[in-house]
Each structure stands twice: as C-alpha cells, then as structure tokens.
Amino acid sequence: MVICSRKMSSSSRALVLIAAVLSVASCSCSHVVAAGHPDYADALAKSILFFQGQRSGRLPPDQAVKWRSNSGLSDGSAANVDLTGGYYDGGDNVKFGFPMAFTTTMLSWGIVEYGGRMQGLVHDARAAVRWAADYLLKAATRTPGVLYVGVGDPDADHRCWERPEDMDTPRTVYSVSASNPGSDVAAETAAALAAAALVFKAADPAYSKRLVTTARNLMAFAVQHPGKYSDHIGGDVGAYYASYSGYQDELLWGSAWLHWATKNSSYLDYLNSLGANDGVDMFSWDNKLAGARVLLSRRALVDRDRRLEPFRRQAEDFICSILPGSPSSTTQYTPGGMMYKSGQANLQYVTSASFLLTTFAKYMAVSNHTFSCQSVPVTAKTLRALAKKQVYICVVTSSSSCMEPCMDKRVRLHQVDYILGKNPLGMSYMVGYGARFPQKIHHRASSVPSVGAHPARIGCQEGFRDYFNAASANPNVHIGAVVGGPDQHDAFPDDRGDYDRSEPTTYTNAALVGCLAYFAGSYKN
Ligand SMILES: *[C@@H]1O[C@H](CO)[C@@H](O)[C@H](O)[C@H]1NC(C)=O
Numbered sequence: 111m112v113i114c115s116r117k118m119s120s121s122s123r124a125l126v127l128i129a130a131v132l133s134v135a136s137c138s139c140s141h142v143v144a145a146g147h148p149d150y151a152d153a154l155a156k157s158i159l160f161f162q163g164q165r166s167g168r169l170p171p172d173q174a175v176k177w178r179s180n181s182g183l184s185d186g187s188a189a190n191v192d193l194t195g196g197y198y199d200g201g202d203n204v205k206f207g208f209p210m211a212f213t214t215t216m217l218s219w220g221i222v223e224y225g226g227r228m229q230g231l232v233h234d235a236r237a238a239v240r241w242a243a244d245y246l247l248k249a250a251t252r253t254p255g256v257l258y259v260g261v262g263d264p265d266a267d268h269r270c271w272e273r274p275e276d277m278d279t280p281r282t283v284y285s286v287s288a289s290n291p292g293s294d295v296a297a298e299t300a301a302a303l304a305a306a307a308l309v310f311k312a313a314d315p316a317y318s319k320r321l322v323t324t325a326r327n328l329m330a331f332a333v334q335h336p337g338k339y340s341d342h343i344g345g346d347v348g349a350y351y352a353s354y355s356g357y358q359d360e361l362l363w364g365s366a367w368l369h370w371a372t373k374n375s376s377y378l379d380y381l382n383s384l385g386a387n388d389g390v391d392m393f394s395w396d397n398k399l400a401g402a403r404v405l406l407s408r409r410a411l412v413d414r415d416r417r418l419e420p421f422r423r424q425a426e427d428f429i430c431s432i433l434p435g436s437p438s439s440t441t442q443y444t445p446g447g448m449m450y451k452s453g454q455a456n457l458q459y460v461t462s463a464s465f466l467l468t469t470f471a472k473y474m475a476v477s478n479h480t481f482s483c484q485s486v487p488v489t490a491k492t493l494r495a496l497a498k499k500q501v502y503i504c505v506v507t508s509s510s511s512c513m514e515p516c517m518d519k520r521v522r523l524h525q526v527d528y529i530l531g532k533n534p535l536g537m538s539y540m541v542g543y544g545a546r547f548p549q550k551i552h553h554r555a556s557s558v559p560s561v562g563a564h565p566a567r568i569g570c571q572e573g574f575r576d577y578f579n580a581a582s583a584n585p586n587v588h589i590g591a592v593v594g595g596p597d598q599h600d601a602f603p604d605d606r607g608d609y610d611r612s613e614p615t616t617y618t619n620a621a622l623v624g625c626l627a628y629f630a631g632s633y634k635n
C-alpha cells in the first residue's frame with residue numbers, strides 16, 4: 111500500500127489528500143516506488159532504546175545498551191550539588207537543560223496521546239521520560255531559587271573526541287535565578303515536568319505530584335523573572351542553544367501544559383493575556399508556538415472550550431503553512447518528498463511537525479472538526495474515506511509543467527516512511543533499522559570503542575586521530591538514533607564530520623516516538 115502524507119495519523123492523511131487535489135493542475139511530479147509499509151513496531155522499540163545510549167550518570171542493572179557505561183558521576187560538584195543523570199543532547203557529552211527539557215515534553219506528549227498503542231513498550235517509554243525527569247527535578251530543587259540549566263563546558267567538550275566515560279573537560283555548571291533569569295528554560299522545564307506528571311498520573315501518583323509541584327514553582331519563576339537565559343548564564347551554552355525566538359513561546363507552552371496538568375484556570379487567563387501571535391511554520395526546541403497552539407486545540411476541539419478557539423485557528427494556519435499544495439504553504443519539499451526546513455539537522459523539524467499533524471488530526475477526528483486552507487476544505491469525512499486508501503500527492507515546484515494527472519507520477523510524502531527508508535537512496539535514517547542505514551554517525555560514544563572492548567582510556571586528541579578520522583564504520587551501533595538527515599536534494603554522504611546531517615539528537619527522536627506508536631497501532635505487519 112502507498113501512504114503519502116507527512117507522518118500523520120489517518121485523519122491527517124486526509125489533509126494531504128486535499129492538498130493533492132489542489133496541486134493536480136499545476137504540479138511537477140516525480141516517481142517513487144513504494145510497496146508495503148515499514149515495520150513501525152520495530153522502529154518504535156528502537157526509537158525508545160536510543161535514549162539509553164544518551165544516558166549520563168550511573169546506569170541501572172537493566173541497561174540494555176551495553177556499549178555505554180557510567181559517566182559524569184561527579185556532575186554538579188562544581189556547584190556542590192548532585193547533578194548526575196539526564197541525557198547528552200546528541201553526539202557530544204554536554205547536558206544542555208533547554209533541549210533536554212523539550213525532549214522530555216515531547217516524549218511525554220507522545221505517551222499521553224499514544225501510550226495506549228505502545229503496548230509493552232510503554233514501560234520503556236516511561237523509563238525514558240523518567241531518566242530526564244529525575245534529572246530535571248534535581249536541577250530545579252537542589253538549591254532554592256536556582257534552576258541548573260547545563261553541565262559541561264561546551265567549547266572544551268567540542269574540542270575533544272572522547273567517550274563520555276573518559277571525558278576530562280571542565281564540567282562547568284550553569285544556572286538561572288532571580289538575578290540571572292531565564293524564562294525560556296524555566297518555562298520549558300515547567301512544561302517538561304507538567305507533561306511528565308500526566309505520564310505518571312496513574313502509574314506513580316506520588317511522583318506525579320512532585321513533578322506538578324515543581325512545575326508550578328518553575329512556571330511562577332519564569333513569569334516573575336522575565337529574561338532570556340542565553341543573555342545571563344555566561345560561558346558559551348547560550349551560543350549552542352540560544353532561545354532565538356525569545357521566551358513568549360515558552361511562557362505560552364509552559365502555561366498550556368500547567369493548565370492541562372493542574373486544571374487551574376489561572377493558567378488559561380495568563381496565556382490568553384500573553385498575545386503571542388506570531389505566525390510560524392516550524393516547531394523545534396527553540397520555538398514552541400506551533401506546539402502550544404496544537405496542544406490548546408485539544409482543549410478547543412476535544413473539550414469544546416470556546417476560549418481556546420483563537421489557538422485552534424492559529425494551529426490550522428500552521429498546518430496550512432506546511433501542507434504541500436496549500437495556498438498559504440511556505441514549506442519546501444525535496445524531490446524525494448521530504449519536508450525540508452533547514453540545512454542543519456533537518457529531520458528534527460520533520461519529526462516535530464509530523465507529531466503535530468498526527469496529533470491535530472486525532473483531535474479533528476475525535477471532534478468531527480473540519481477546516482480549510484483558504485478555499486480548500488479539509489474535512490473529517492474526507493479523512494475517514496481516505497484513511498485506508500492509497501493516497502498520492504504531488505509536489506508543487508516553481509517549474510510546474512506537469513499536465514498529466516499526478517496520480518501517474520507520484521511522490522510519497524509520508525515523512526515517517528521516508529525516514530525509515532522509503533526515499534530515493536533507499537536509506538533508513540534510523541540507525542539499526544532496515545537493511546541500509548548510516549554507519550558513521552557523528553557521535554562520540556558510538557564512534558569510539560566501548561569501555562568493555564577497549565578498557566584503556568582514550569584521550570581527547572587520540573579520539574580525533576584514531577576514531578573521528580577513521581574510514582571505518584562506528585564500532586557501536588546506536589540503535590534507534592535518527593540522524594540529521596539528507597539535504598534538499600535527498601543526498602546523504604554518511605560522513606562522520608558532517609554533523610548537520612550525521613548527528614542524532616534526543617529531540618529528533620522524542621517527537622518521532624509518538625508518531626511511530628500511532629502507526630504501529632494502525633498498521634500491523
Ligand atoms: C491556581 O494558580 C494560581 C497561580 O499559580 C494560584 O495562585 C492559585 O492558588 C491556584 N488555585 C488553586 C485552586 O490551586
């Protein structure tokens with residue numbers, strides 16, 4: 111069967127169909143052969159396992175990723191606090207609190223929406239959330255009035271190619287407080303803990319309560335002490351993960367999550383007063399407006415709360431800005447059908463947008479809601495009719511010359527399938543999934559032999575000389591890692607030095623988990 115929407119739920123697939131109809135008259139199409147569908151359940155298990163390979167701290171007895179060992183056991187000592195645990199963000203050994211919190215929020219959202227489709231894997235998915243939430247709780251509560259937002263000097267770290275188990279660069283501790291505010295990172299951490307609280311509401315009510323209490327305090331701090339963390343924390347952490355979009359988006363996002371977790375309407379009053387109305391066509395660790403709008407659409411559509419209608423309309427504007435063929439689309443697609451937003455780690459935008467499409471479609475289906483992208487209606491009825499059919503879509507290009515019906519020359523725009531190998535190179539961009547996948551990812555722990563295989567220490571420059579520059583494949587297969595992905599021509603060189611395309615990140619995977627759970631529940635092999 112051929113599925114062709116960005117990674118979407120059945121209902122969002124309908125959206126794409128609409129877009130296909132739109133673009134029939136003026137499209138230039140290319141052909142991609144596709145048959146069958148990926149093994150979503152396998153990909154789901156791997157996407158969750160990935161997080162074990164990113165763990166910092168003391169690893170538990172049930173650690174299944176054996177090429178990793180304990181690391182960062184004295185993290186926090188520079189500030190006389192225990193900040194062990196948490197996740198390294200990507201292929202380096204720094205713990206960046208801002209993207210770690212976003213990762214936690216997205217993983218949690220995926221479980222809240224699609225945990226029922228994860229079956230036995232929901233325990234592993236919860237464990238992945240808890241590994242981060244435990245760390246974020248420490249970071250937020252060890253010193254009153256202080257939120258620790260990073261461990262590890264990123265410049266020093268990036269000058270070395272060392273396993274986390276060997277790292278000897280300064281483990282500088284970064285923090286925000288009333289005198290050095292960071293509303294962005296505080297509100298994102300509040301979002302993360304509030305979302306995690308929903309994950310553990312039934313599974314561990316006492317833990318869930320602690321998470322909510324801490325989230326509430328962080329949100330109050332974010333509101334009372336406005337500021338961008340990158341302006342205040344010093345070092346170069348802000349240069350790696352600066353909140354370019356400012357902090358209004360995190361205030362909206364954080365209060366939306368707090369509202370869901372607490373049902374306290376003061377958060378609704380607050381977020382309605384924010385006036386965060388910028389148009390957006392992407393969703394990432396930096397800019398959360400689109401995510402907040404879709405999240406608030408849940409309340410507008412599923413709970414029929416009229417006060418949230420403006421956010422529902424803004425969520426639809428976001429969707430119209432990425433659907434191919436939508437009159438207001440501002441989103442580019444590669445010839446092979448991949449949503450293309452940036453030359454830097456593009457798949458993070460693909461997985462995050464796909465999560466929002468899947469989830470908005472779910473809300474549409476539950477509420478029998480329809481909308482249109484300008485004159486083009488998007489209906490739930492269409493969605494349902496198309497849910498089980500083959501759907502094809504064409505990419506609108508500037509040189510639109512194709513006069514034939516696009517159904518004859520098709521491009522699959524199913525983003526999840528693209529990631530899993532339905533693309534021009536026939537390459538899966540998830541390590542360890544499928545027959546062909548990246549062999550030389552930009553990842554220190556994956557590319558240097560494990561402590562088990564090579565117990566002797568491997569120093570900073572030795573790592574570059576013997577492993578970063580090696581022509582051979584990485585010795586440790588980082589199963590489930592989704593890399594930055596191909597460029598605008600669907601090309602992928604599999605080059606360890608090419609971090610834009612070859613580095614995996616926690617937030618790319620975090621958004622994918624929920625989507626894979628949706629598809630695993632819809633298409634059984
Ligand atoms: C709701 O939240 C506000 C602001 O955080 C707080 O002052 C108020 O006490 C809360 N209300 C309840 C019922 O918890």
Ligand SMILES: *[C@@H]1O[C@H](CO)[C@@H](O)[C@H](O)[C@H]1NC(C)=O
Binds near residue numbers: 478
């Ligand atoms: C869904 O909406 C359509 C059109 O708006 C309407 O005809 C139909 O009765 C609705 N179905 C339900 C179950 O509400």
